[in-house]
Each structure stands twice: as structure tokens, then as C-alpha cells.
Amino acid sequence: MEQQEQQSINPPLGNEQAKKLLYQMLLIRKFEEKSAEMYTQEKIRGFLHLYVGEEAVAVGVMQALRPEDNVLCTYREHGHALVRGLKPGVIMAEMYGRQEGCSRGRGGSMHLFDAKTKFYGGNAIVAGHLAMAVGMALADKKMKRDQLTCCFFGEGAMAEGAFHEAMNLAALWQVPVLFLCENNLYAMGTALRYTHAQTNLELKGAAFGIDSSTVDGMDLLAVIKAANTAVAAIRKTGKPHFLVCNTYRFRAHSMFDAELYRDKSEVEEWKKRDPIPGYFNYLLQQQILTDVDFKKIEGQVELEVKQAVDFAETCSLEPVEELTKYTYSEKQD
Amino acid sequence: MPGQLITYRECIKQAIREALQADERVFIMGEDVGRYGGAFAVSKNLLQEFGPERIMDTPLSEAGFVGAGIGAALGGMRPIVEVMTVNFSLLALDQIANNAATLLHMSGGQFNVPLVIRMSSGVGRQLAAQHSHSWEPLFAHLPGLRILSVGTHEDARYMLAPALADPDPVIIFEYTSMLNLEKELPDSAESIEISKAKVRRAGKDISIITYGTGVYKALEAATELAAAGIDAEVVDLRVLRPLDEETIVASVAKTNRAFLVEDASRSVSVSSEVSARIMERCFYDLDAPVQRLCGAEVPIPYPKHLEDASVPQPAQIVTAIKTLLQHA
Numbered sequence A: 001m002e003q004q005e006q007q008s009i010n011p012p013l014g015n016e017q018a019k020k021l022l023y024q025m026l027l028i029r030k031f032e033e034k035s036a037e038m039y040t041q042e043k044i045r046g047f048l049h050l051y052v053g054e055e056a057v058a059v060g061v062m063q064a065l066r067p068e069d070n071v072l073c074t075y076r077e078h079g080h081a082l083v084r085g086l087k088p089g090v091i092m093a094e095m096y097g098r099q100e101g102c103s104r105g106r107g108g109s110m111h112l113f114d115a116k117t118k119f120y121g122g123n124a125i126v127a128g129h130l131a132m133a134v135g136m137a138l139a140d141k142k143m144k145r146d147q148l149t150c151c152f153f154g155e156g157a158m159a160e161g162a163f164h165e166a167m168n169l170a171a172l173w174q175v176p177v178l179f180l181c182e183n184n185l186y187a188m189g190t191a192l193r194y195t196h197a198q199t200n201l202e203l204k205g206a207a208f209g210i211d212s213s214t215v216d217g218m219d220l221l222a223v224i225k226a227a228n229t230a231v232a233a234i235r236k237t238g239k240p241h242f243l244v245c246n247t248y249r250f251r252a253h254s255m256f257d258a259e260l261y262r263d264k265s266e267v268e269e270w271k272k273r274d275p276i277p278g279y280f281n282y283l284l285q286q287q288i289l290t291d292v293d294f295k296k297i298e299g300q301v302e303l304e305v306k307q308a309v310d311f312a313e314t315c316s317l318e319p320v321e322e323l324t325k326y327t328y329s330e331k332q333d
Numbered sequence B: 001m002p003g004q005l006i007t008y009r010e011c012i013k014q015a016i017r018e019a020l021q022a023d024e025r026v027f028i029m030g031e032d033v034g035r036y037g038g039a040f041a042v043s044k045n046l047l048q049e050f051g052p053e054r055i056m057d058t059p060l061s062e063a064g065f066v067g068a069g070i071g072a073a074l075g076g077m078r079p080i081v082e083v084m085t086v087n088f089s090l091l092a093l094d095q096i097a098n099n100a101a102t103l104l105h106m107s108g109g110q111f112n113v114p115l116v117i118r119m120s121s122g123v124g125r126q127l128a129a130q131h132s133h134s135w136e137p138l139f140a141h142l143p144g145l146r147i148l149s150v151g152t153h154e155d156a157r158y159m160l161a162p163a164l165a166d167p168d169p170v171i172i173f174e175y176t177s178m179l180n181l182e183k184e185l186p187d188s189a190e191s192i193e194i195s196k197a198k199v200r201r202a203g204k205d206i207s208i209i210t211y212g213t214g215v216y217k218a219l220e221a222a223t224e225l226a227a228a229g230i231d232a233e234v235v236d237l238r239v240l241r242p243l244d245e246e247t248i249v250a251s252v253a254k255t256n257r258a259f260l261v262e263d264a265s266r267s268v269s270v271s272s273e274v275s276a277r278i279m280e281r282c283f284y285d286l287d288a289p290v291q292r293l294c295g296a297e298v299p300i301p302y303p304k305h306l307e308d309a310s311v312p313q314p315a316q317i318v319t320a321i322k323t324l325l326q327h328a
């Protein structure tokens, strides 16, 4: 038993798994870059928040989850959706506002939803989804379902009262939630030190009596280990856990951001810690994969991203007569 | 300056600068007003000009900093609290509804709250259901507040000063979709009252009564109607609470027809209230039933064609009024 647990926390990185993780990291990166391009071409509109630089967090955490677990994200969620198993094509179609999109085109970039993969958004009111995550875990507990709820949010969200209420409720009710903070150091243009009097974020979990940990979110293997540990503990105890992943967004907050609040040199410094080359170099050193493997995976990813755009281009707009559809559930007799 | 074009954004910015220069007690606080330069670049460079004591970046804590704004106002300051967009204002609604709006009354007239809250509002940028709210009616429901809606460049430039001079809490709705719009500003600032609606175009056949983004839409429609021989009057409500009933009544008494336009969804809206007031005061002046063109009863969808379909468009105003007058 002990040994089995140890195994699930620190899985041996086989060739196939290594390829899969690299594929996911690259898929997010290239999908995001393509999305930015499609935004400039005005195929995608509204707000577009990119995840470039933060890939190791979504990839590392998502692999620890099971299909029956619930996932809730913010508006910066394309990466999470991709790794969770939503098809790149339906995400792109969603951002094109097409009815073949995962939310029938009604949500756009900020509101990806998918019942099949238990992906509950795409939530655009900061910290608005944290209490919902607690409620979903509460339902699982009451229904005696052996599953957990994973809720992603930024460090900016932790200044909201909603964060504190959700943490307290989860601890009070002892429900299986993984509170996953993606600390990318900025809430739009407001740096961590201007947002939090206590910048050691992990301590905020401890204040509620919630087991808490912090990990280097630029290091995929470290994230995997931390996520597996946290998830194993939640599954065993049914209690919440608070995991802080320290990361950095390489691009602007959204497409409307002139980045007046940080130096280019700071961004360049962080880019040296790019999680993708970081991970691949490890694989090279360990002789798990080769440059040829990398090129091959990169080619597959590029093809998949291209196909996503091609698909979105063929999709259709919902008829305007359906405007008020889904305001209420259709009555079932 | 006459003849010069100015954006709606620049009008708001000039008003804020002027307020900061005029009164040491005035300061701004809100998310990303400083280092980021304002979510919509309205307060760009103000931090450099006035310093962090007067341009305060806050954390994401709407209830906290709106509440603190109320406290600072009680303490003698004149805060301008910026809630980035109306969509986030509900996180602070308790502070607004239970503290700002009630303190004067509950304290038997002892504690007034001279606070200005600005928020950008409305649809039109494909931001989908959680970022496209038109919640003017929600706030206009609350006694104790003064609710202003900035439908023109003139008001964007000149409404802030009287709002700051008001002894009671004032909420100002600004419209994100209008920020880049350029217009001429009237050459001199006539004294702007924040208790009165304003006739933006005089006419004799029908009163189009509206506010916010509806004002320029109605003016556009009125121009087109004029070409068809229909002389429409455009009334900009400007103040959604307390409503300026006299201006509404005078206009309807003159034109004998009322057509109400707003982006907010139709049920329990500002136009519901205006319609009721017209019924109470102008029933015998009316040549036709009051008609309305409002937002659809739906959370705002992301795609452009559905977003457009969920709020009134000038062409619809024109068609509806032509129909109304033919049947009159």
C-alpha cells in the first residue's frame, strides 16, 4: 500500500508518458500563439487571456486528476481545457463564436464549458467560482462519491472576500477540494506586493487549518509531484488542500494591455525559465527523448492546431432566432 | 475648444484631473487605476502626475475598497472610487445598498456620505454574459443614491464636478463602448445640473426618451426620421434617480407620443418606471400607447450577431417609430 502510494506520487517517467506531457505543453503553447494570431485577424473577439509561460501548471495538475473529478477554471483557461481533453477544434470554434463550439459559441474565450470532461468553465468574475467548487465537493461528499473538485485561480483572486469565505467553508465542512493558486505575480497590472500584505500565500491556507504547499510552477516535474501528493492526500482524507504554484505569464494580461507596469527585462529573465525547454532539456539529459522526438511532436502539434483553425473556419453561426434560448431550461414533461 | 474633436475617454480623464487639482481631499482608488493606467486607459499617467497617495491601486477587493470609500467620505475625504466595470459592482452591492444609501437616513440626518463611484458599463465589445451587464435599473431602485448615466461627451466632461459637490453618494455609469468615440465639446461649460434630464434635440412629433448609449443612437435615429418628415424630440434622462419627471412630462405633453429606449433588459427597467410616470401624469395627453425598445431578456451572448440582436439598434428605433406614427 505504502509503496503503491509512493508510486502514484512519483511515477517513473516512461517514454510514452514523457511524450504525452511534452505534447500537452507544446499544444498549449502553439494553440495560444495561434489564438493571438487569430485575434489580430479579428476572427476571435472580446477578451483573450493567454497562458503562455504557465503551461507546466495545467499539465502537471491535470495529470493528477481522474475523469470523474470536477474542474473549475478562470477566464485564462484554454490550456486547462486542452489538457482536460476538450478538442482544440471545439475550443477554437467557441472563440470564433460558432455553434459547434464547446459552449455553442455563446461563451467565447472566457467561458469554455464541457459536461463530458466535467469542465465547469471558464469563469470570468474573479473568485466567483471558488464557493461553487466547495459546493460541488459538498455534493460529492453528501452523495458519497469518491471524487474531488479542482479549482484554479490567480493570486489576485485571493484578495477577494469570496476566497476567504470559500476556504473557511471547505475547511469547516471538510470537503475534497484542491484550491490551486496560479501565482503569476500580477493581477492585471498590480503586482503581488501591492495586492497582498502577506506575500507568502501558502500561509493563508494554514490560517484556515487547510494543508498547504508551494511549488515552482515553472518546473513540470515539481508540479507533478506536488499535485500528486496533494491529490493523494485529498483522496485519502476527504479534506481540502491549498497548493500554490509560482509561475509567470510571458504575455500581456489580455489583448488590451500595454504592459506599463513591468520591465521588459523582468519578462526576459523569466523566459529563461521557460517550462518547455526546461522540461525537454531534462528529457534529453536523462536520454528519455531525443531532438528527433521533439521535432516529431512539434510537427504533430502544429498539425493539430492547424486542423483546429480549419475546423473553426467551417463552423456556422447560430440563427439569431435562437437568441433567448438557454435562458431557462426547456421544460421536460 | 470649439470645432475640436475629443474622445469620450479624454473627457472623463480631463474631468478627473480637474477634480484632483481643485480639491486636495479628492483621491481615486480602484483596481489598476495607477500602474496599469486604468483598465480602459482613462487614468493613464495620472499616477505620475499626482502620486500614489491620490491615485491608489487597490487589490481585487470590491467590497473592501468601496466600503473604505464610504469610510473615507465619512472621515472628510472626497473619494472617487472606480469599480472597473459594473459587472464587478455586485461584490460591493452590500456596501452601496446597506451603507452608502442608508447612513444619512438611519442616523437621523447626522452622517452623510459624499462619495462618488464611477463604473464603466454596458454591452458592445463581445465580452459575453458576465462582462456585458446593463445594471442601471438595479442601482436606480435604491433610495438614498443619485444615479447618473453619461450618455454624451458633454456629461463625460462636466458631470463629475457637481457629483463631487453633492453631499450624498453618487454613482456614475460610463460606457465602455463609447470610449473611443470622438465628438465636439460645447465651447463653454454651461453649469451642469445633476438633477435634470436634458432635451438633446427638440421635436414635435414624438419624444424618444433614453439614457446612456441610447442617446447617440436616438439622435442618429432622429436624423433619419427627419429625412422621412418625422420630427422627433430626444430626451436624455441623465439622472436615473431621482428621476426628473418635469422634463419628461413637458416633452410628452408637447409631442403626445413617447418611445422609450434602453439597453437594459425590458422587465423592471428604467423605462418601466418612466412609462408608469407617463401614465400617471400624461395619460390624457397621449395619442398612442407608450412604446419601448429595450434589451432582450437574455444573458448577453458572445458572438457579434447575437450581441447586436440583444440590444436596440438605431435602425430598429427608426422602423418602430415609423410604424407607430403610421398607426397613430
Ligand SMILES: Cc1ncc(C[n+]2csc(CCOP(=O)(O)OP(=O)(O)O)c2C)c(N)n1
Pocket: A074, A076, A124, A125, A126, A127, A153, A154, A155, A156, A157, A158, A182, A184, A186, A187, A188, A253, B031, B060, B062, B084, B088, B091
Ligand atoms: C470581481 C472581478 N473584479 C475585477 C475583474 C477584472 N479582472 C479580470 S482578471 C483580473 C486580474 C486577476 O488576477 P489573478 O487572479 O492574479 O489572475 P491572472 O489574470 O493573473 O491569471 C482583473 C482585475 C474581474 N474579472 N472580476
